Amino acid sequence: MDFSFAEADEGFRREARQWLGEHLGGAFAGARGQGGPGSEHEGGQARRAWERELGHGGWIGLGWGAEGYGNRTATLTQQVVWAEEYARAKAPGRYGHIGExxxxxxxxxxxxxxQKQRFLPPIARGEELWCQGYSEPEAGSDLAGLRTVAVDAGDGTYRVTGQKxxxxxxxxxxxxxxLARTDPDPGARRHDGLSFLLVPMDQPGRIEVRPIRQLTGTSEFNEVFFDGAVAxxxxxxxxxxxGWRVAMGLLGFERGVSTLVQxxxxxxxxxxxxxxxxxxGTVTxxxxRERLVRQWAELRTMRWNALRTLGSSGPAEGAPSVAKLLWGGxxxxxxxxxxxxxxVPASVGPYDWSEERAYELDAMQRLFLFTRADTIYGGSDEVQRNIIAERVLGLPREPKGGARS
Incomplete structure (x- = not known):
């Protein structure tokens, strides 16, 4: 397979590189390199303003087609080019990536x-930000076991109650x-009776957000409590x-071009x-040395696999699960x-003896701590292997209630 880019793609690359070079200065110079997994706590205000700058420049919604919901249109390879240049420019971690x-x-x-006319243009302008309400304390990998309920109030609204x-x-x-349960009695299939709802977050007294403090000392994840929230x-x-069909379709979109940026x-x-x-001196x-070379070789393999998957005629069954297993591990x-x-210095946190407090962890220490979760969030390794085994290899499902591997 030819992994090179066409001349039109390289022209698009030059355009993207020039725009980023011109706009990543001034008010946004200090935001370069801020944000992203493990550092979502950094530069929130500047990164939100940067979303609007991207929208004004026409760089959000490149893959949405020519229906007029987004900004400029771009081919799949040009989307890859933009993603690569964005990452190489050390542009701020995207605040609007969940919506886009x-x-x-x-x-x-x-x-x-x-719905497209209402919600896509504000995302393309960088004006409205989104979050995802899937996992629950007792329904993470087993998403079908979620307990959040949405009751039809009879006045054109649902009332959502539960915890994400x-x-x-x-x-x-x-x-x-x-993702909420609109049918309290789904019958034999727990996947039935779920609905996919778009809920406004500005509902004081009905929605509460509590930050979760991580091993890194920062808080980029949250608990969200819904108490009769209106949708x-x-x-x-x-x-x-x-909702289950819609939710699973969304998960299939989660690991497309973004894996190449990653x-x-x-x-x-x-x-x-x-x-x-x-x-x-440890390189001696x-x-x-063998581990460093292996990491490099595996990273190249992941890139080729992602390009091969994106270039296929249709989404391969199990491809997102394979990608998640590769990059998570x-x-x-x-x-x-x-x-x-x-x-030894890596295991010692710096300490300010004059004020008797610890400094913030450095980048390598945060990398170690945050990556402990990589094989869990976004679908644990165990669940990804089950998906591949059952849906791709055709192996029998495990007995209900049995141990998952």
Whole structure:
């Protein structure tokens, strides 16, 4: 397979590079490199303003087609080019990626024309931010076991009550797409009776957001409590009870072009680990050298796999699960390697004795701690392997209540 880009793509690359170079200065110079997984607590106000700058420049919604909901249109390879240049420019971590990359493709596939007209343009302008209401304290990987309920109030609204957890950016989001149970008695299939609702977050007394403090000392995830929160029936995506199909379709969109952006960030982290190994002298250890080379080779393989998947005629069954298994384990091993190459100093947090307080963790320490969760969030490794086994390889499902592997 030819992994090179056409001349038109390279022209698009030059345009993207020029725009980023011109706009990542001035008011946004201090936001460069801020945000993203493990650092979502950084530069919130500046990153929200940057979303509006991107929208004004026409860089949000490149893959939405020519229907007029977004800004400029771009081919799939040009979307990859933009993503690569964005990452290489160390532009701020995207505050609007949940709306652009998750909700928008879902609305394009399952939403009504009225919903597309209402919600896509504000996302494209960088004006409305979204969060995702899926996981619950007792329904993470087992999403079908969720308990959040939405009751039809009979006045054109649902009243949503329940709790969601691990909700990124909920503290700043304007809207949340929520998977809730609209039928309290789904019968034999727990997947039945769920609905996909678009819920406004500005409902004081009905929605409460509580930050979750992480091992890194920061809080980029949240618990969200719904107490009779109002969602309009016209903002239900798909039919009532059809939420599982819509939600699974959304998860299929989650690992498209964005995986290539992620890999550029991974490459920069790997380069930093290599520099640390050279500076500390641990690069002379043949075991360390072998691990560094393996990380590099696996990262190249992930890139080729992502390009191959994007270039296929249609979404391959199980491809998102394969991608998640590859990058989750790779990134976690990189975090472990970041600690290994530094030796003992990596395990000691700096301390300000004059004020008797610990400094903030450095980048390599945050990398190690945050990547412990990479094989869990976004679908645990165990669940991804079950998906591949059952849906791709055709292996029998495990007995109900049995241990999952």
């Amino acid at each position: 990359n998750l909700l928008a493709p879902t609305l394009l596939a399952y939403g009504s024309e009225e 957890i691990w909700t990124s950016l909920a503290q700043d989001a304007d809207w949340c797409f929520v 309009r029936t016209e903002h239900r995506v798909g039919a009532e009870g059809d 890999q550029i960030g991974f490459a920069e982290e790997l380069a930093s680990v290599v520099r640390t190994a050279v500076d500390s 250890d043949p075991v360390v 790779w990134h976690r091993r990189l975090g472990e390697l970041a600690v290994q190459v530094r030796g």
